[in-house]
Amino acid sequence: MTQRLVIIGAGMASGRVIEHLVEDAPDAFDITLFNAEPRGNYNRIMLSPVLSGEKTYADIVTHDDDFYARHNVTCRFGEHVIRIDPEMKVVEGQNGHVPYDKLVIATGSAPFIIPVPGKDLPGVITYRDLDDTNAMIDAAAKGGKAVVIGGGLLGLEAAAGLRERGMDVTVLHLMGHLMERQLDPAAGFLLKQDLERRGITVKTQASTKAILGETRAEAVLLESGEVLDADLVVMAVGIRPETRLATDAGLSVARGIEISAQMMTSDPDIFAVGECVEFDGQLFGLVAPLYDQAKVLAKSLMAEPAAFVPRELSTKLKVTGCDLFSAGDFAEGPNREDIVFRDPGRGVYKRLVIEDDRLVGAVFYGDTSDANWFMGLITSAEDISDSRDTLIFGPAFQGGAPVDPLAAVAALPDEAEICGCNGICKGQIVKAIEGGATDLGAVRAQTKASGSCGTCTGLVEQVLAVTLGDAFQMPAAQPMCGCTDLTHEDVRRLIKSQELKSMPAVWQAGAWKTPDGCHVCRPALNFYLIADWPLDYKDDPQSRFINERKHANIQKDGTFSVVPRMWGGITNPRELRAIADAAEKYNVPTVKVTGGQRIDLLGVKGEDLPAIWADLNKAGLVSGHAYSKGLRTVKTCVGTDHCRFGTQDSTGLGIKLEQALWGSWTPHKVKLAVSGCPRNCAEATCKDVGVICVDSGYQIGVGGAAGMDVKETERLADVPTEAEAIEITVAFVQLYRENAKYLDRPYKWLAKVGLDWVRARVVEDLSERKRLVEAFELSQSIYRKDPWAEHAKTKAERYQPLADLTKEAAE
Amino acid sequence: MSWLDLGALDDIPARGARKVKTAMGCVAVFRTADDAIFAIADRCPHKGGPLSEGIVHGHGVTCPLHNWVISLETGEAQGADSGRVPTYKARVEDGRVLLEMAAFQRAEVA
Numbered sequence: 065m066t067q068r069l070v071i072i073g074a075g076m077a078s079g080r081v082i083e084h085l086v087e088d089a090p091d092a093f094d095i096t097l098f099n100a101e102p103r104g105n106y107n108r109i110m111l112s113p114v115l116s117g118e119k120t121y122a123d124i125v126t127h128d129d130d131f132y133a134r135h136n137v138t139c140r141f142g143e144h145v146i147r148i149d150p151e152m153k154v155v156e157g158q159n160g161h162v163p164y165d166k167l168v169i170a171t172g173s174a175p176f177i178i179p180v181p182g183k184d185l186p187g188v189i190t191y192r193d194l195d196d197t198n199a200m201i202d203a204a205a206k207g208g209k210a211v212v213i214g215g216g217l218l219g220l221e222a223a224a225g226l227r228e229r230g231m232d233v234t235v236l237h238l239m240g241h242l243m244e245r246q247l248d249p250a251a252g253f254l255l256k257q258d259l260e261r262r263g264i265t266v267k268t269q270a271s272t273k274a275i276l277g278e279t280r281a282e283a284v285l286l287e288s289g290e291v292l293d294a295d296l297v298v299m300a301v302g303i304r305p306e307t308r309l310a311t312d313a314g315l316s317v318a319r320g321i322e323i324s325a326q327m328m329t330s331d332p333d334i335f336a337v338g339e340c341v342e343f344d345g346q347l348f349g350l351v352a353p354l355y356d357q358a359k360v361l362a363k364s365l366m367a368e369p370a371a372f373v374p375r376e377l378s379t380k381l382k383v384t385g386c387d388l389f390s391a392g393d394f395a396e397g398p399n400r401e402d403i404v405f406r407d408p409g410r411g412v413y414k415r416l417v418i419e420d421d422r423l424v425g426a427v428f429y430g431d432t433s434d435a436n437w438f439m440g441l442i443t444s445a446e447d448i449s450d451s452r453d454t455l456i457f458g459p460a461f462q463g464g465a466p467v468d469p470l471a472a473v474a475a476l477p478d479e480a481e482i483c484g485c486n487g488i489c490k491g492q493i494v495k496a497i498e499g500g501a502t503d504l505g506a507v508r509a510q511t512k513a514s515g516s517c518g519t520c521t522g523l524v525e526q527v528l529a530v531t532l533g534d535a536f537q538m539p540a541a542q543p544m545c546g547c548t549d550l551t552h553e554d555v556r557r558l559i560k561s562q563e564l565k566s567m568p569a570v571w572q573a574g575a576w577k578t579p580d581g582c583h584v585c586r587p588a589l590n591f592y593l594i595a596d597w598p599l600d601y602k603d604d605p606q607s608r609f610i611n612e613r614k615h616a617n618i619q620k621d622g623t624f625s626v627v628p629r630m631w632g633g634i635t636n637p638r639e640l641r642a643i644a645d646a647a648e649k650y651n652v653p654t655v656k657v658t659g660g661q662r663i664d665l666l667g668v669k670g671e672d673l674p675a676i677w678a679d680l681n682k683a684g685l686v687s688g689h690a691y692s693k694g695l696r697t698v699k700t701c702v703g704t705d706h707c708r709f710g711t712q713d714s715t716g717l718g719i720k721l722e723q724a725l726w727g728s729w730t731p732h733k734v735k736l737a738v739s740g741c742p743r744n745c746a747e748a749t750c751k752d753v754g755v756i757c758v759d760s761g762y763q764i765g766v767g768g769a770a771g772m773d774v775k776e777t778e779r780l781a782d783v784p785t786e787a788e789a790i791e792i793t794v795a796f797v798q799l800y801r802e803n804a805k806y807l808d809r810p811y812k813w814l815a816k817v818g819l820d821w822v823r824a825r826v827v828e829d830l831s832e833r834k835r836l837v838e839a840f841e842l843s844q845s846i847y848r849k850d851p852w853a854e855h856a857k858t859k860a861e862r863y864q865p866l867a868d869l870t871k872e873a874a875e
Numbered sequence: 876m877s878w879l880d881l882g883a884l885d886d887i888p889a890r891g892a893r894k895v896k897t898a899m900g901c902v903a904v905f906r907t908a909d910d911a912i913f914a915i916a917d918r919c920p921h922k923g924g925p926l927s928e929g930i931v932h933g934h935g936v937t938c939p940l941h942n943w944v945i946s947l948e949t950g951e952a953q954g955a956d957s958g959r960v961p962t963y964k965a966r967v968e969d970g971r972v973l974l975e976m977a978a979f980q981r982a983e984v985a
Contacts, residue, residue: 580890580908583930583937583944606890610928610939618939622925670928866893866904866972867881869979 069093069365070155070162072145072309073170076351077338079105079126080358081168081365086135089366095137096162098155101193102142104132107487109351111197112383115225121194126487148313150331166333166365169310169321173303173339173349178213182275187282188297191222200298204229208295211235211284213272215242217381219300220259224383226298227264234292235259236270236284238301246379246390250406251413251429258386258411305340305347318342325371327361337361343372350377352481376442378435389432392442393417394425405456405815406773410542414456421449433522434458453821473526482527483520488513490527497531504528545584547576552588552805559592565600567593567607581607588806591693594729595801598843611691614863615851616673624673625666626652627690628680629726632700632718632738633661642683650676660697660735662688674860677852686850693807694729695736695797698722699747703740703757710740712757717786718746721755724794727848728840731804731813734797749777752810753793762789766796767811767819775811778819781827795826795836802839878966878973884910887972892927892936897979903927904965904972905947907934912972913947914965920945920958 069085071078074097082105085093097104105127113119132139146156148167155162175190177183189199204210204226212223215237227233235242241252242259256266271287281297305320316322316330320342327335337357339349348354353374363370378391394417396402405414410430416438417425423441428434437459441448448455478491488511496510507524508514514524529536543549550558555574564570567589571581581589586607593601605613616624628643647655647665654666668676677687690696698721701707703714718738725734737748738755748754750770754777756763761784765777780796783789796810799822804813814822825832855863887893887906894917895902901917903926911934917927924940934947944953950960964975 578933580932582932583942586930586932606888606931609930614928618925618928620922620940622923622928670925862888862893865896865901866886867879867895869879869895869897 066091066094067165068096068163069166069168070096070098070164071168071170072098072148072155073172073338073340074099074101074103074105074141075170075172075338076105076108076126077172077354077358078168078170080355081170081337081361082127082135082137084359084362085365088362090135092366093166095135096155096164097132097137097139097141098143098145098157099139099141100144101195103194104128104139104141106194108193111191111194112221112225114194115197115200115222116228117225145309148309148334150313150315150334153333164333166335168361168365169329169334169336169340170338171306171309171340174306175299176302176304177299178272178301180272180274182277182281183299185275185277185279185281187277187280187295188275188299191218191298191300192303200226200296201229203296204231206295207231209234209293210296210298211292211294212298212300213284214298214300214302215239215266215268216245216300216302217243217379219298220255220381221383222298222300223259223264224262224386226296227262231296233263234265234267234294236272236286236292237266237268238271240268242266242268243381243388243390246427247388247429248394248415248427250404250415251388251390251427254411254413254429255381255386255388259383303339303349305342307340310336310340318345320347325360325373326364327357327372328364335361335364343374346374348374350379352377355481355487376439378439387428387430387432389426389428389435391427391435391439392423392425394427400424403452403456403815403818406812416456418448418452421447421452423448423455436523453818456816456818470526470530473523474530482523483511483513493524493527494531497528502528502532502535544588545582547578547581547585548574550574555589556592556596556803556805559596565593565597567604583609587693591729591731591806594847595843598846603847612693614670614673615677615687615689615691615855616668617691619666621667623667623669625664625690626668626673626676626680627658627662627664627688628685629688629722630662631722632698632715634700634715634719635663639683639685642680642685646676646679649679658690658697660690661699662690662697664690671864674856674863678856681850681853681856687852689726692729693732694727695722695725695734697735698725699735699737699751701738701740701745703738707740709743710757711759712740712762712786714738714740714746714755714757717755717757717762717789720786720790721793724790725797727850728797728801728844729847730797730801731806732809734800734810736793750774751777753777753796755789755793760784762786764789764792764796766822767814769809769811771809773811778814780819780823791833791837792826794840795833796822798836798840799826801843802836877976879976881972881974884912884967884970884972887912890931892929892931894925894927895974899979901925901927902963902974903936904974905931905936906972907931907947910967912965912967914963914974915945915947915950916961916963918960919943920952920960921956926960 107124107126110124143157143159148155153164175192189196210226210231210233212219212235215235223233223235241249242255259266273287274285275281275297276283276285284292284294307317307321310321311317321336321340323336323341323343327337329336338354357372360370360372376392381388399419401418403416412430415427422445426438476490480490482490492511493513496507501507501510514521544552564573570589590604590607610618616626643663650672652665656664658664698718700715700718703710734752736753737746737751739746739748740757748756750768754765763782764780766780768777769775781792800810889906890908892903892905902914903917905913917925919926919938921943922940924938926936928939929936935944937944943956945960950962952958963978966973
């Protein structure tokens with residue numbers, strides 16, 4: 065028997081409900097569809113590409129007139145529903161009553177308008193439906209300035225779209241960073257940078273006080289008193305469930321319309337679905353759970369058993385070129401631990417949040433290719449303790465044993481949704497591939513998958529790879545530089561496994577495209593070869609940056625700075641006198657104490673370098689390597705010698721550490737500090753290695769930073785004796801030398817390999833620790849020498865001009 | 876045409892440079908991996924960095940200050956950067972590095 069089904073609202077959720085019904089029970093229902101908008105179902109999450117001009121309305125229609133006609137859906141578009149009468153089982157529309165047997169409320173949500181003066185002025189619009197989108201497109205056609213209030217998903221998509229259409233756009237966001245519900249501050253910062261690169265001004269902690277203007281919006285006034293001119297103001301601060309009809313009908317409503325797992329409201333003949341509902345205290349604003357709800361609701365209507373289970377949600381931003389992914393719960397908590405990976409050079413940031421050995425949240429920025437794999441780990445809640453070391457590198461790098469990243473994709477069922485924007489499932493993509501679409505472009509053209517926001521591109525490529533096998537070539541990972549397709553990690557592995565001991569051998573084995581590399585790869589290769597083959601490889605000065613080639617720091621005017629080593633920060637009158645004499649003799653314009661407790665002579669002419677070094681050498685001073693990717697300084701406090709709080713001889717330990725490590729080459733500069741007590745006068749907790757002396761011994765922390773990133777050290781070990789503290793420090797530095805990517809400071813490398821992995825090798829495994837110390841000593845036997853003494857004696861002429869023609873030309 | 880003998884080829888390291896002082900400022904004389912010799916003004920068009928101190932690769936040099944890459948053949952900045960460094964004629968004969976003097980002498984006259 066045909067039942068009368070009335071649906072209020074033609075959004076994405078109700079569109080799915082109708083699809084399920086007409087497919088599975090074509091004759092069971094006589095459907096009437098109300099929609100306040102004068103049109104039927106379309107893909108609302110695709111409004112952003114329409115705004116930016118990448119799509120048209122026609123592209124995002126999901127159900128056209130023909131569809132409704134074919135399935136006998138009575139359309140009442142553009143007609144508002146005035147009220148629902150549950151007693152009489154009637155829906156009252158503007159143009160008359162419709163009786164129902166079953167009713168579905170799918171009224172979605174309404175944009176939240178902040179109650180400031182001027183909010184009703186013409187020129188202030190929200191961002192919710194096609195009419196809003198068209199209003200923005202019209203406004204943008206006149207150019208001028210737009211202010212977008214709200215730095216969440218919608219606001220940023222609106223801002224990017226308006227910018228794309230040529231407006232001068234400012235985003236105002238109340239919170240300290242953008243998209244604070246989905247992103248942590250670090251990812252929010254990268255997003256802000258990306259938007260600013262596109263020419264969008266972003267103001268955070270900006271609270272709107274009023275919208276100014278006589279007859280239309282002209283400016284936005286902030287609480288700070290700042291006034292921003294605006295031809296268009298877009299309010300995109302949030303949405304709230306549209307529940308008026310349900311409330312008036314006496315249904316149970318909290319923040320949203322309360323429903324059971326069968327999508328039933330407090331009235332057994334009335335169901336609700338989508339953004340207007342509340343289930344188990346949760347609201348739903350993303351598309352995936354809405355589709356789940358639609359499936360359950362269709363079953364409930366057909367009197368089949370089904371239950372809605374909220375799933376973990378992920379978010380992507382549909383702004384072309386901003387790769388962003390956030391899933392699960394990434395709030396900080398007492399039982400939670402973070403694994404963070406940063407590569408500022410590539411603008412990549414990844415953060416995993418772990419609780420009780422399970423992945424509970426993930427934030428990715430810049431590289432979201434493995435996002436679905438991590439999403440799977442969050443959903444399955446499986447124990448990740450075994451793969452924790454390498455977890456952050458994703459599926460391709462699990463526990464050292466390569467795991468096939470495609471296995472997960474291969475295992476996906478055909479109905480698994482790959483492209484959320486266009487609702488494209490794996491089965492549709494596979495069908496297109498089998499029909500001849502053998503690359504990403506063709507798949508995109510035929511299925512629309514990955515053609516919108518593009519964040520599922522990696523997944524589509526994996527489907528291609530799984531379906532085509534060897535016929536498909538995956539795009540390679542970020543190479544070292546333009547000279548090769550290999551990554552730094554590949555190159556390090558290649559050098560070790562094939563025992564490559566010269567640069568030409570690496571160029572050959574790594575299929576370099578240039579005759580002799582470039583300024584990016586050559587210094588890295590020179591370091592890798594020195595680190596791995598100290599006895600066999602000969603250092604190549606021509607592959608070093610000028611600072612290391614000339615053992616002084618180049619300054620912006622082409623002069624150099626000279627820093628003598630002061631072991632542990634200790635000096636004496638004789639050394640100070642020698643430094644003062646040298647400064648006078650070579651007309652050093654600036655004498656400065658560095659951040660690492662050494663004295664810097666700035667402004668020395670390149671030709672004078674060998675001579676000033678010879679003078680300093682005479683007083684027993686050697687190069688401080690203040691220019692090197694190597695040990696720079698060991699900062700100290702005075703410790704037990706003078707301080708009433710000092711617990712150990714921190715200065716003495718600093719000197720010993722500096723004497724053990726000086727002259728070594730490392731992937732990046734290395735700075736140490738030793739503090740005599742937890743008051744930490746030497747600031748040891750933000751160094752690559754920092755030792756804090758305590759009554760019971762020495763606390764060794766590693767992986768601190770105080771540069772582009774500020775990071776506190778993490779505790780590597782507590783040891784009772786000075787000898788052990790030195791041994792562990794040396795072993796740590798050697799492990800870093802053997803494994804890190806060139807130009808990764810220890811904290812970046814640690815973020816990749818994990819502190820536990822390092823601790824297992826330098827603290828727990830005594831034989832490995834011994835091996836590391838021996839390998840370091842071996843390298844030191846070749847490379848620890850004072851370059852100043854050497855260059856002043858044997859290479860001094862290289863510092864002079866080849867010829868002086870100033871006189872010749874005058875003749 | 877007058878050529879000035881600057882010194883032996885081996886006075887310049889392969890993939891390296893030496894500078895030559897002239898009345899018009901310093902000239903950087905480069906020796907590339909294939910033993911070709913190039914002379915260009917020792918000033919990066921960007922911020923005046925000393926090109927003679929840069930890393931030499933192929934027939935190009937990377938400025939040590941901000942990594943602009945300059946073609947030794949044309950003096951043109953490569954990639955997205957734009958700018959040009961004056962170039963001079965130089966060659967190797969019997970293991971000696973020779974620089975053509977005309978450019979410097981003309982400048983002196985003017």
